[in-house]
Amino acid sequence: MLASAHPRTGAEIIVDALRANGLTMAFGVPGESYLAVLEAMRASGGFDFITCRQEGGAAMMADAAGRLTGKPGVCFVTRGPGATNAASGLHVAMQDSTPLLLFVGQVERGFRGREAFQELDYRETFAGLAKWAVEIDDPARIPELISRAIRTATQGRPGPVVVALPEDMLTEIATVADAAAVVPAETWPGLADMAQLQKLLWAAKRPIALVGGGRWSAKAVQSLARFAERFKLPVSVTFRRQMLFPADHPSYAGEFGIGPNPALLARVTEADLVLLIGGRLGEMPSQGYTVLEVPSPRQTLVHVHADPLELGRVYQPALAINASPNAFAAALEGVQPPNRIAWEDDTPLAHADYLAWSEAAAEHPGAVQMDEVVQTLRALPADAVICNGAGNYATWIHRFHRFRAYGSQAAPTSGSMGYGVPAAVAAKRLFPDREVVAFAGDGCFLMTGQELATAAQYGLAIVVVVVDNGQYGTIRMHQEREYPGAPFGTALENPDFAALARAYGAAGFTVSERGAFAAAFAEARAAGRPALIHVKLDPEAISPTTTLSAIRAKALAARG
Structure with a gap:
């Protein structure tokens, strides 16, 4: 009324x-x-x-x-x-x-x-x-x-x-007078759409689902997980959308973002049907618009999106379904699997490939090993919120942390630096009983690190992990690829981040040795106030799979 x-x-x-x-x-x-x-x-x-x-x-x-x-x-x-x-x-x-x-x-x-x-x-x-x-x-x-x-x-x-x-x-x-409260309209798929989807799935031999975009909910994620279980369908999430499917589900195949698991890249490339739900498959997850041809993919593409203007905007789908993720996920309950699922033996292999990819990495230069740092976070509750900005440091988070619940990730698919700390402040204010951890690079942190003062002012016990390699690492990486051996404008002289945190009223810790992060993280979680862990990373450790020296050597070799 x-x-x-x-x-x-x-x-x-x-x-x-x-x-x-x-x-x-x-x-x-x-x-x-x-x-x-x-x-x-x-x-x-x-x-x-x-x-x-x-x-x-x-x-x-x-x-x-x-x-x-x-x-x-x-x-x-x-x-x-x-x-x-x-x-x-x-x-x-x-x-x-x-x-x-x-x-x-x-x-x-x-x-x-x-x-x-x-x-x-x-x-x-x-x-x-x-x-x-x-x-x-x-x-x-x-x-x-x-x-x-x-x-x-x-x-x-x-x-x-x-x-x-x-x-x-x-x-x-x-x-x-005040207007009535807004209840956003859900766009439901038609019966013909769902019947055609079932027909395409029954005809497929190597299908995979890619999940992304907005307008999801915990209920929709649960419905999608049930669908994947009934169909034994491998499911991958797109760039920085890992909270949209539980990593411990037997159908989970990993994140299809920047530098994906080569086994996952092969699965998507060789799939005969791609079910794209909610996302746009933009430049990052599409690997520069190469995985699916533009405008007509060689794979049978089923694209589900809440906005009709996104359907066919880049890729022309075999089946375009105008539906919001919530409505589409609910409608999946009525789609039936075939009597014999042609791909069921491959789905456990896809999940095993993901587990192996998220478990091991080659040791990189320097004492601190970032895969070990990120794997420490697995002790957190499933509803803990992990936030990050943009930079190469984030590749370790996306590869080695296992997101298990909807609402547990805040990370910009736009690649915006400075996002992690503000996102953590908001998450902790919204959910005071949940643990919140923010990752930021050294350049990333100094763009919005003053919001640590906001966390202190409101008593928000977030944990901020600053990964300090003394440079704008992502730009330095690209610089070595394009202009090997000629770094310019990417070096950073940084403050003592732990001391800076203490000046803001937060707890401050420094980690510069292998194996030291776990103890610092435990102290930070128990601090009862904002805490910052200054992680000193070797500048050569530019990603889980390569070093700056290797990138430079490859670029120089290509130039003869």
Whole structure:
């Protein structure tokens, strides 16, 4: 039942609209352009506003909240510089299909068009970074436009929406009722679609499922796992989507991301049917658009996606199914396996290949061995949340940690550095009873590491692992491939990260010897406050499979 109309300020209408949709947590940096909203949050009671140290970190926190809950993450920033700082998190949400609402302060309505202080045209500025950008001029339209913003962020392919708030609109009084809470529409597959899918599966000899994208839930993951068990179907997750299928399931074949298991790459390449559920199979998981030919794959492609515009956008599928992952996973319960499953003997081999790949690696230069560091995390509960930013250090996480539950991973498929620490702050604020660990490279950490102060301020006992190799390692790796023996602009002189953590009020530890990480990690978990472990990694140890010297030598040899 709708609440009756009553007079309120624009700011109060916004806060009430968010509360009506169960959105009572927001991340942001305060600004004078939306002081009225901060006052409305305070006066309403029960609204959790997390004060952050930089708008990019705040937007990344909102992205993490969106991907871990399925509800839009909410971020408030001030106009101009605040808005442009937040663009980094907005880009993550767009590429990663994460529902997010970015509220941005705006100059007074009568000042627009004069290039007033910190004025921006947000529709133009964020046109390519958001699903929709809107500026609310009339407070009476707030319930309508906030409802539309939530629907836009959550329906079809999820993504970010930017809502600009003129400062004087926020204090204007309007008499208007709240809109009903938004329930995002699920797109269900047709009976003919599911019948055709069953027919294609029955005809297949070497099928594999690839799982990715947004709009999943724990229930959908469980339904997919049951389907895979009934069909004895090998299932792989795409780049940084490992929480979408349990690693201990007998059908799990591993992550199909950057530098995948060669055995998994061969399985996907040689498959006669690829069932792509929820994802786009973009540049990273497609290995540069080589695994499936564009536009017509040689494999029979069944593509399932919530947004019809993604079906056939790059790959022309044999069967296109317009359905959200939740609805499609539920519909899989009615699909029956053939009497004889042609591939059933190969699926245990696919899982065994994954287990072997995630267990062993060649020893790399230096005392600290990253596979041993990451394998220590297996002692964590299944619902522990592992966060990371971007950099070569993350390849060890994706290869050696075994994700077992939905909602246990926050990592940017967009490849954005600086994501891990803000994501961990959001995860711990959302789930205070769960353990949260963030990984960051040395360059990655110093982009948003100030949010460790946010963790300390709110008493969020996250564990941050900083992998320090004294360089922008990924860029150095590419540099050695393209310009061997000529490093330039990639070296870093770093602070004592453990001492920096202690200055923030966190516990600080340093690991520089083999076997020392486990004890430091145990102390960090028990600290009862934010903790940081400074891991000193040899610069040569650039990935689990190669070194900088080997990359340089190969590049030089290719040049004759």
